[in-house]
Amino acid sequence: MIKTLIGSVRQYKARAILTPLIMVGESAMEILIPWVMTYLIGVIENAGESGLTSADFAMIARYGGIMFLMACVSLTCGVLGGRFASQASAGFAANLREDMYERIQTYSFANIDRFSASSLITRMTTDVTNVQTAFQMCIRILVRAPILFLFASIMSFVIAPQIAWIFLIGAVILAVVVALLMQKVQPNFRQMFKKYDKLNSVAQENLTGIRVVKAYVLENEEIEKYRQATQAVYDYSVRAEKILVVVTPLAQAVIYATTLVLLAVGGVQIIRNGLQVSDLTGLLSYCTQIFSGIMTVTMVLNFIAMSRPAMERIAEVLREESTIKNPADPVFEVTDGSVDFEGVSFSYSGREDNCVLHDIDLHIRSGETIGVIGGTGSSKSTLVSLIPRLYDVTEGRVKVGGRDVREYDLESLRNAVAMVLQKNVLFSGSIAENLRWGKEDATQEELENAARLACADEFIRQLPGQYDYDLGQGGVNVSGGQKQRLCIARALLKNPKVLILDDSTSAVDMKTDAKIRSALREHAPEVTKIIIAQRVASVQDADRILVLDGGRVTAFGGHEQLLRESEIYRTIYETQNGGNCNGAAE
């Protein structure tokens, strides 16, 4: 997993490696400067009764000079290290996001279904931010802290080997205690985050469902629900932080205890002339550095452990292989709009025992208009999604223009087979920009033509800015019916050989619906049109109508023929037309 992620460091490798090296320099200075300070203070302390002489002053100047140089080195290292660390981690995060995004672009529908859009979004945003923070800590702090510890320990032994061992004992005690506490706090934090997510989801649900809450007057119940959630967050936070707040005072206590022992042992040694006063004070000044080094390391390790799930989730995205791949020697030309299903069975899981389509045999001629009708869950959408190879068949073959769809270059195939999805989406940007998804270099005239065919031109003209009207995120600025018409126009701009409308006019009124169909018939006669609909009226004038039930074709023929032969079709027709108003519907 780590290997997969590290692969994304790429051009920032040098910086990522340099950062800890530079940090070594800074840490060394941070240890050496206080050491020089003890000498400087030593000069003053040892000046004796006569006061400072000019020789003493020269010494002070010398030590001051050394300190100044060291401070300059330290500054340079600190600034460079800080810069490199931030550049490397920001770059790493950017690469990760880019790699994930590129990977996701290769995903097939099956891959997308497996992850779900919302999970992919979390992985690309929150998880990457977490990993970025962990990475920066790794290269900047995780190396620096142990080095500080190491240097400080070495220095202590250099200054006063006879008492420096006291540090080591203190350090071991602190490390063990902090590590144990962290172990204890981790599950608590995980619990807390779960409660926290729950809290936020209650708030989120109430924001989106506020109308339902108000309509059923359940404000108080929802408030109670939220109160319980905040109480849970409170309980778990306090539980987790209760352990966490022990750490600082405890560390302080260990430092204090060590200092006391140091003073006692060191004091006795000084009295017996075994130690210089300045040595003792020098040692004391390393105390904090040694202990804070240990604490930082344990905490950073802990943080990295906590961000491990995020890393795993990212690695999963990067490792996922697309289930649909371009063939090795693809065909780029789709000759005509004929569509054939030959013994097609399909299952989303790929297992043959839970197929949603069974043994489909269909032959659609180029230019034909085909209606598809059937109850909820009869796999209408699944059937048509096999044509542009959004999914691969489990058994049998799907052919477009007389060739198996698996032989085509994916882009050529999907450009020839335009599909308006049931759950269709527009994107932020102007209407023109959205329509140009169908054809990048479409002229204004082409846009208007397509919009006219989809009966969208009329309402577009009433919008402020017309074709430059901004749709807002997800196309929120237009109504459902308008959105559907724009989606149809967008698909038409592709100039496809096969056009699939998957319940694409459900929010459009009957009149407009009929208008769109007649426009298509008139202006795009050579295009094969496959129309899925709930309304019989939307399909009854098709050349042939396919009636699906439970993933099987139960009837396929013209309106009149089906009325005679298909029981299902007849019932659907009758529930919609009430039998008594045939006259009006004719």
Added chain:
Amino acid sequence: MAQLNNMMRMGKGVRFAVAYHGDGKGIFKRIMRYLLADHKGIFCLACVLIVFSAVASIGIASFLGIFVDRFITPLRGAEAPDYRGFIGALCFLGGIYFVGSLSNFLYNRIMVSVAQGTLKRMRNEMFSHMQRLPLRFFDTNTHGDLMSCYTNDTDVMRQMLSQTIPQIISSTISVIGVFSMMVFYSVGLTLLTLVFVSVMFLVTRKIAKKSGGYFIKQQSALGRENGFIEEMLSGQKVVKVFCHEARAKARFRELNEELRFNASQANSLSNIIGPISNQVGYLQYIAVAFVAALLAMSRSVLALSPYGWANGLGGALSLGAIVSFLNLVRSFNMPIQQVTQQFNSIVQAFAGAERIFAVLDAVPEDEGGTVTLAKAEEHDGVLEERRDGTIWVWKIPGKNGFRYERLRGEIRFYGVTFGYEKEKTVLHDISLYAEPGQKIAFVGSTGAGKTTITNLINRFYDIQSGTITYDGINIRDIRKADLRHSLGTVLQDTHLFTGTILENIRYSRLDATEEECVEAARLAGADPFIRSLPQGYDTVITADGANLSQGQRQLLSIARAMASHCPVLVLDEATSSVDTRTEAIIEQGLDKLMEGRTVFVIAHRLSTVRNAQAIMVLEHGRIIERGNHEQLLEQKGKYYELYTGKFELD
């Protein structure tokens, strides 16, 4: 260690506010009010403990110097050193250490409860208040913005409450303590120190400001990129169908690069603040050492040392004073650096608090009138209120006590005019009558005002002119909660809640039995698919029913409304994604359930509205045709046109 807590939270909230606009003092006062609301005593205790802990650490720093001078040096080289003083001093030091650590632990522990308690209070208040806000508020504020009040804004508040406030108190005490001791040793040197402190302050502020600018840019770049990711990945299937991958990638790269650049700059700058102020600290140390040595050599009075006066040196420095002063200089910088580091979080917390307060200050929806719903029993034509009654009645307050009116479900509109915004009228002069037992349908193209009519019945919005009556009572006189209790509504966008299917159906009437819920599901045609689910009615639906199809979600919302047993039912495009055969089943169920009750139906589909007693055709906010199906077809007007689709063809 709160640092760890922060690290763990990082990346949880993404968009932080980085500036506030209002008056900082007011915001601070209000935050403190929340903090003190439940925790006045304990917070004061914490403050005392913080002072203890700070004083202890200053005491330790200064005592260490004295310790060596008084208790170690004099014993040096003695034949038989008297250790009593030495041991006593060690015990004294141990005592201070103990008090310091203990108060440190206690105040941290207290602050956990105080901070979390304050947050809980704030969250609860914000949520309760939000529930009372009118729909208009939700129309004008995006969910994303409101959500970030609950997430990011409370998060930065937590940081401020649990860390910044104690930190500032403790640092202030330390600074004051160390400062007065420094003054005691040498006023002159203290002034020199202050020069460096102000340099440190200025440099830090300048860098912080610059990095703050990049942080703002980073946040907005992050917002843009996250928005892009959200939008594009949600529509990834469309991207695939249109082979738009390459262009999407190109745009993504631009946004990604922008974010990388700003993040890198912002973090670089904030990373170097530490090293720079450290080095300024060292320079300060060197300068003080130099000047001190010079002053001591010349025995200059310029050192202005009260300590020197006390020891008969005039204002000159003793060597011991220099050593102590140099040690103090080092402990002086630390709290100052800590305070400067808190600047950013104060600004963030204030910005967060400001947005939270904005929500809390929004004006809530009023309760409506005084007429309430009650249960009653009828005896000889007289209605008598009883808790276990079987009839729903309106309880109308009058001069001589209450009057009761049977709840029948008769709704009338008299010349109703309404617009969501004052200058844009959506409904013009609508009058209509719905008798109990009738099914009223609204048809018309999108934007004609169909949904708006239903929004007015339950008083989601208030009309500008005209009257709406319910059983002859002006709906303005009815308490809103009771008005809404009497209406079963299926909204256009079906929203389900996390929980089991049964809980979701029961949502409309919390005391509905399981049998009633199942019965409602059966009438709504939802029973077969629910039973086919692995856990049946106990299947847990996740956020907004994502694991159900749109049609299934609609069936559940209908079942939910049916379980409410309301005398009036409003179905707004309730079956648009349901196939017509299932719809027929629902209709049968509805006919059975709603016998003698009023149903409002909005739909595109002919089959949905055909059986209505009255169909209103709306266009541009006006009723242009009304009648039943046959009458309207005969008129050959708009309705005919809409539903045959044959009018303008050829």
